[in-house]
Each structure stands twice: as structure tokens, then as C-alpha cells.
Amino acid sequence: MGEPVHKIGIACTVNGELRRFRAYPMARLLDVLREELHLTGTKEGCGEGECGACAVLMNGAMVTSCLVPAAEADGAEIRTIEGIATGGQLHAVQEAFLECGGAQCGICTPGMVIAALTLLERCSHPNDAEIREGLAGNLCRCTGYQKIFVAVVRACQPAGEGQPSIP
Amino acid sequence: MRGYIPSYELRAPASLPSALALLEQEPGSWQPFAGGTDLMVLLEAGKLAHRHFLSLTKLPELRGIEVAPEAVTLGAMTTYTEIQRHPLLQAEFPLLCAAARETGSVATQNRGTLGGNIVNASPAADSPPALLVYDAELELLSARGTRRLPYRGFHTGYKQMLLVPGELVGRIRLPRRSAPWRQYYRKVGTRKAQAISKACFAGAARMEGGAIRDVRIALGSVAPIVVRAVKTEEALRGAKLTPETIAAANEALAKEISPIDDIRSTARYRLRVAQNLLEEFLQQLAQ
Numbered sequence: 001m002g003e004p005v006h007k008i009g010i011a012c013t014v015n016g017e018l019r020r021f022r023a024y025p026m027a028r029l030l031d032v033l034r035e036e037l038h039l040t041g042t043k044e045g046c047g048e049g050e051c052g053a054c055a056v057l058m059n060g061a062m063v064t065s066c067l068v069p070a071a072e073a074d075g076a077e078i079r080t081i082e083g084i085a086t087g088g089q090l091h092a093v094q095e096a097f098l099e100c101g102g103a104q105c106g107i108c109t110p111g112m113v114i115a116a117l118t119l120l121e122r123c124s125h126p127n128d129a130e131i132r133e134g135l136a137g138n139l140c141r142c143t144g145y146q147k148i149f150v151a152v153v154r155a156c157q158p159a160g161e162g163q164p165s166i167p
Numbered sequence: 168m169r170g171y172i173p174s175y176e177l178r179a180p181a182s183l184p185s186a187l188a189l190l191e192q193e194p195g196s197w198q199p200f201a202g203g204t205d206l207m208v209l210l211e212a213g214k215l216a217h218r219h220f221l222s223l224t225k226l227p228e229l230r231g232i233e234v235a236p237e238a239v240t241l242g243a244m245t246t247y248t249e250i251q252r253h254p255l256l257q258a259e260f261p262l263l264c265a266a267a268r269e270t271g272s273v274a275t276q277n278r279g280t281l282g283g284n285i286v287n288a289s290p291a292a293d294s295p296p297a298l299l300v301y302d303a304e305l306e307l308l309s310a311r312g313t314r315r316l317p318y319r320g321f322h323t324g325y326k327q328m329l330l331v332p333g334e335l336v337g338r339i340r341l342p343r344r345s346a347p348w349r350q351y352y353r354k355v356g357t358r359k360a361q362a363i364s365k366a367c368f369a370g371a372a373r374m375e376g377g378a379i380r381d382v383r384i385a386l387g388s389v390a391p392i393v394v395r396a397v398k399t400e401e402a403l404r405g406a407k408l409t410p411e412t413i414a415a416a417n418e419a420l421a422k423e424i425s426p427i428d429d430i431r432s433t434a435r436y437r438l439r440v441a442q443n444l445l446e447e448f449l450q451q452l453a454q
Contacts, residue, residue, distance in 0.1 A: 049271070
């Protein structure tokens with residue numbers, strides 16, 4: 001088993017706010033977000049970096065928070081699903097998921113939204129293949145992929161246009 | 168079941184000398200932790216036997232891609248995302264970029280590193296076949312100094328390598344080639360994204376007057392280590408791309424790989440896929 005180590009002090013910016021807490025160095029960022037900071041929007045799916053449900057942005061890059069040790073979050077800037085809407089106003093990607101029925105049970109949704117944001121940040125008008133590739137690391141256990149795909153297409157369109165049809 | 172979290176130490180030294188000093192102090196007691204995309208999975212499965220880890224995140228010496236006239240040198244902590252976005256790597260080392268794109272998902276590529284992929288020493292790793300084709304060299308760092316050695320031969324057996332306690336993989340050097348080489352990379356897994364390969368093939372060849380002047384071929388997931396297919400290369404070097412040449416190369420390949428049955432595939436399927444990939448590579452050369 002080995003001698004238990006001590007918790008360490010960690011300071012990081014979470015959704016724009018400086019947060020300080022204590023955690024075991026190898027605690028998973030996922031657990032720290034949910035249990036220490038009570039940000040339960042980030043979900044646990046597989047726990048081994050395969051499903052994308054726990055995706056968050058760390059220093060601007062998407063990571064699966066189940067694979068990030070708490071010690072590595074020290075000094076980092078983290079954005080979770082709770083930090084995507086601004087001032088009560090949903091992000092266009094979130095609006096599109098709502099409008100297109102891009103969520104069923106909801107477990108994969110926070111990760112899907114983070115993946116869609118990551119994709120659109122680099123490529124504002126992705127083609128079908130780019131959307132599929134951008135979402136490839138996120139699994140939907142309801143298998144509602146088509147509506148999620150359409151939601152991302154929708155998020156790229158200017159407001160006021162009709163809903164895209166399912167290809 | 169997940170490992171007992173309070174029993175794991177993870178320290179992040181702020182400088183390379185202090186990291187090397189810690190590794191030297193108690194050789195073997197500290198192990199490097201790069202992107203964590205493999206180690207954290209072991210932790211979750213309760214299979215992470217080692218307890219003391221040294222995070223390399225804060226060491227700038229292990230980052231960055233340096234371009235010189237003779238070679239491109241990548242810090243061991245270069246991520247897969249950084250590799251695939253680098254214009255010169257895209258132009259001259261497309262096999263490495265393809266491997267980076269096909270490793271895990273975007274989130275994995277943002278964390279996973281080239282050095283981590285080498286030291287994790289999986290025979291199914293995606294970047295080592297590209298490194299073998301490019302005749303990569305490793306720079307190993309320790310408190311006692313630096314040594315360089317070819318990547319080929321670095322892995323000596325399943326999960327075995329020429330890294331002594333106290334040593335880190337610091338940089339990976341890729342010699343630049345002046346003449347144009349035709350290059351081919353293909354990974355075959357259960358699905359296109361996220362899957363660990365059943366077989367993976369990297370090849371490069373220099374053609375001259377319809378014949379293969381020089382060739383490099385390497386494969387993953389078909390032996391205890393990622394292998395360079397030297398006998399297959401011998402069967403091809405200097406030869407014209409005739410059906411007889413292709414048959415001889417396929418026969419040589421079957422003799423120098425040793426695929427097994429495991430959770431991801433079967434030996435028979437892997438051999439067949441490896442030969443199909445070889446054939447696809449050679450057909451592309453003929454075009």
C-alpha cells in the first residue's frame with residue numbers, strides 16, 4: 001500500500017474565480033471539481049479517458065478530467081460546463097443543443113458541449129467530417145449522435161435561420 | 168477497483184536539475200509522469216504499482232520543437248496536438264503527424280506526449296513506427312550527464328528499454344532528409360477514433376526509375392515491441408514493383424513479425440492486416 005502522503009494546497013482559477021483547496025496530489029481533477037468545488041456539471045463516464053463525459057478546458061485545451069491529477073491543476077485555468085454560459089445567457093452551442101434535442105439522459109452533454117466549443121474555436125464553419133472528428137472522443141450512451149451532430153451544425157449558423165435537417 | 172489515492176505521491180519540480188537530482192537521489196524510487204494518459208488509466212484500474220511520481224509538466228527544457236538545418240528536435244513533453252499542428256513536421260514528417268492525429272481523442276492528444284509514448288513502451292503505441300522510419304535518436308538526461316542513442320534498439324523486449332534508473336528521455340531528434348521520400352501511415356483499430364491499434368504500419372520509400380532505391384518499414388502491435396521490418400526492406404531495396412517483389416516482401420514480413428491473440432485481435436487477423444497494409448503501401452508507390 002505504501003505510506004499515505006499528505007494533501008497539498010492547490011490554487012487554480014475555475015470559471016474565472018480563484019479557488020484554493022487541499023487535495024491528494026493524485027486525486028482526479030474530476031473528483032476535486034465535483035466533491036471539493038461542488039461543480040457537479042462535469043460527469044463521470046468511463047473513468048479512463050475513453051468517453052469524454054468529464055471533459056473540461058484546462059488552460060484553454062480540452063482534457064478529460066478523470067486523467068488529470070489534482071497536483072497538475074495547480075496554477076492552471078480551468079473552465080467547466082458551469083462556466084460556459086455568461087451572466088445567465090446560454091452560449092450559442094448550448095442554445096443549439098436545446099433547440100435540436102441534442103441531449104437525452106444528459107450525462108454526455110457537458111462533455112459534448114465542451115468538445116463542440118473546442119471544435120468551433122479552431123474552425124468556425126466545420127464540414128461534416130470535421131464535426132464528426134471533433135466529437136469522436138465523446139460517447140453518448142443513449143446513442144443520440146445525430147441530434148448532437150445537428151446541434152453543432154446549428155450552432156455554426158447565424159440566429160434566425162431554420163433548423164438544419166438531419167443528413 | 169481504483170488505486171488508493173492517498174498512497175500516491177506526485178511532485179512537480181520547477182527545474183530540470185532539481186528533477187534529475189531527485190531521480191538520482193533514490194534511483195528507481197521516482198518515476199517520471201508525463202501526460203498521464205496511460206498512468207491514470209492504470210491508477211483507475213488499481214494496477215498502478217509504483218507510488219512515487221515526478222511530474223515533468225513544469226520543465227521548459229522538455230518542451231518545444233526546434234528546427235535546425237540537419238534535424239528537428241522535439242522536447243519529450245511535446246504533446247500530440249503540438250506535433251500535428253507544426254507546419255514543418257506536417258511537411259517533412261507526415262507519419263508522425265498522422266500518428267499524433269490517430270492517438271486517442273482530441274483530449275488525449277492535448278495531454279499525451281511523445282516522450283510518454285516512448286517510455287510507456289507499449290508495443291501498440293502509434294508514434295514509434297514513425298520514429299523508426301525516420302531513424303529517430305533519443306537524448307537521455309540524468310544528473311550524470313547526457314547520452315544519445317538511436318531509437319531503434321531502445322526497446323529491448325515487452326515493456327523493456329535501455330533507460331537506466333535516474334534517467335529521463337529529454338529530447339527526440341529527427342534527422343531531416345534532403346531527397347523526397349514517399350510516405351504512408353495507416354492504423355487499423357476497432358473504430359477510427361479512440362481505439363488502440365490492432366495493427367499499425369508506417370513506411371517510407373525513395374523511388375528511382377521505377378525501382379525502390381531505399382525503404383523503411385515499421386509496424387506496431389505485431390510483436391512484443393514496435394518493430395522495424397528490416398528483412399522486408401531488404402526484399403524491396405533495389406527492386407522494381409512487380410507482383411513477384413510484392414509476394415517476396417509479404418513472405419519476408421510474415422517471417423519477421425510475431426503477432427499474438429489478445430483482447431484486441433487475433434494473430435491471424437493481425438498478420439493478414441499487416442500484409443494488406445504492406446501491399447497498400449507498395450501499390451501507392453507504384454502509382
